[in-house]
Amino acid sequence: MTPTKLDLIIGIKDPQPQRQTPLLGVQMNDAMEFYFNDHLVKANIFIYAGCSQEKYAPNSPFEGNLNSFLASVVSSSSQESYNTYAIGNGSSTPPEATIYGLYQCRGDLQTADCSRCIESAVNQIGLICPYSYGASLQLEACYLRYEHADFLGTPDTSLKFKKCSKSVNNDVEFFRRRDDVLADLQAAIGFKVSSSGLVEGFAQCLGDLSPSDCSSCLGEAVGKLKSLCGSAAAADVFLGQCYARYWASGYYGEFSPDSSHEDDIGKTVAIIVGVLAGLAVLIVLLSFCRKAME
Template sequence: MADDSFVLGGCTQQKYTPDSPYESNLNSLLTSLVNSATYSSYNNFTILGSSPQDVVYGLYQCRGDLSMPDCATCVARAVSQTGSLCPTACGGAVQLQGCYVKYDNATFLGVEDKNVVLKKCGPSVEYDKEAEIVGRRDAMMGGLMSGGGAFRVGGSGEVQGLAQCVGDLSAGECQDCLSAAIGRLKTECGAANYGDMYLGKCYARFSTSATADTGGDHSFAKSHNDKSSNDGEKTFAIIIGLLAGIALLIIFFAFLRKVVDRNGK
C-alpha cells in the first residue's frame, strides 16, 4: 500500500481573494503543518489575523504505524495536493492512505463529526467461506472496539483491520466515532472481502488475505526492515532540504509578484 496514494479530497465553496491576508495566513498554516510533520504524527494550528475573517484553522494526522520520515513525506504530498485540488478555496481536506490534512476558516478543531465521507465495499467472499470470514471479521472488529488509543490494529485469521481517530477528539469522542464507523462497516459491507468506512473524524477498515496478497490499497501490513529504515532516513534528509528550498521560492515569487505589479501600474 502506497502511503501517499489518494483516498479522498474536498473543498469548501467559499473562496478567498488572491494576495489577501487570508492567503498569507493559509500559506503560513500549510508551512507549519509540513514542518511539524517532521517530528510529530499529529498537530493542529490556528493562525490569527488582524480581523476574524482572516483566521485559518488546520491540522494533519499520520497513520499510527508510519515512521516520522514517511509521515513527513505523506503530509508534504497531501499539502501539495490541497493546492491543486482547492485553489483559492477557504477550506480543503485531503486523505491519503497514510495521512490526513484539513484546513478551514471556520473552526472544526475538537468537534466530533460522524458523517460518512467515503464508503468502499469489496466483492463478496466465496460462498463456502462466507460464514468463517464474517465471523473472523466481527471478532477482529470487536477487538478494535475494545482496544484503547486513537490508532488500533487487529486481526483474526486471514482478516486484518485498523481504525483511527483524528487526534483532536477526546477518548470518549474517539470511541463514539469508531463505534459508528465499525457498526456501519459491518452492516453495509456484509460479506465483502474488504471494506473502508471514513467518517468526518475517524475511519475503520478491514481486508482479507485475498485482497492483502494482491498488495493493493487494501493491504494494510507494513514491513519494517533495515532497508526501509535507511531509505526513510534518506527521505527525511531530502525533505528538510526541500522545505528550505520551498520557503526560499515562496519568498522569491512573492517579491517577483510585487515587482511585476509595481511595474504594471
C-alpha cells in the same frame, strides 16, 4: 466552512519512500507486515478530498495565513505525527483571514515517512481545492484539513468516504473472524491493528479525541462497515474524526468497480489530466520543430 462538494480529484505520483520497519506497540503477523510495508511505499495514494465552494481572493490575508499554516504543517510533521492550528484568531487579524487546521499521519509511520506524506498532501491540496476557504485531503497514510471556521474538537461522525469489495458468500468462518476484528478495532484508543485468522484490519481516531469519543466514533465506523458494505471481503469507512478498514488476506485492493462514485470521478480526471499533458508535450514538440525550420 465545512467542505460541501468534491470539486476535483487528482492522482499525483511522488517518489517512493524507502521501506522502514513500522514502530508499533502491537504484534503483527506476516500478512499484516506485508500490507503495511506495501502501503508505506504507497503512502501518498489519494483516497478522498473535500473542497468548500466558497473561494478566497488571491493575495488576500486569508491566503497569507493559509501559506503560514501549510508551512507550519510541513515543519511540524518532521517531529510530530499530529498537530492542530489556529492562525490569525487574534484581535489584530481580520475575521475573514482566520484559519483552523490539523494534520495526522497513520499510527505506524516513522517520522520521516510521516513528513514525506504530509509534504505530498500540502503540495496536492492547493491543486485539488484551488482558492477554497475550506479543504480536506486524505491520502493512504496521512490526513490534512483546514477551515475558516473553528471545527477543532467538534464531534463529527459524518461519512466522508466508503469503499467495498466484492462479497463473500456463505462463509461463516470469514464473518466470525471479521466480527472479531471489528470488535477489537471498535475498542481502539488512537491507532490499532487487529487480526483473526485470515482477516486483518486497522483503525485510527484523530489525536485530540478522548478515549470515550474515539470509541464512539469507531463504533459508528464499524456499524457503517457492516451496514453499507455487508458481506464485502474488504471495506474502508472514513468518518469525520476516525476510520476503520478490514480485509481478508488476498482480497485487499479487489474492490468492486461500482463501489465508489469517487473512483469514477478520479478515473475521469486522470484521463483529462493525461490528455492535457499529452497536448502540452505536443505543443512543445511543434514549437521546437517550428524553430528548427526557421
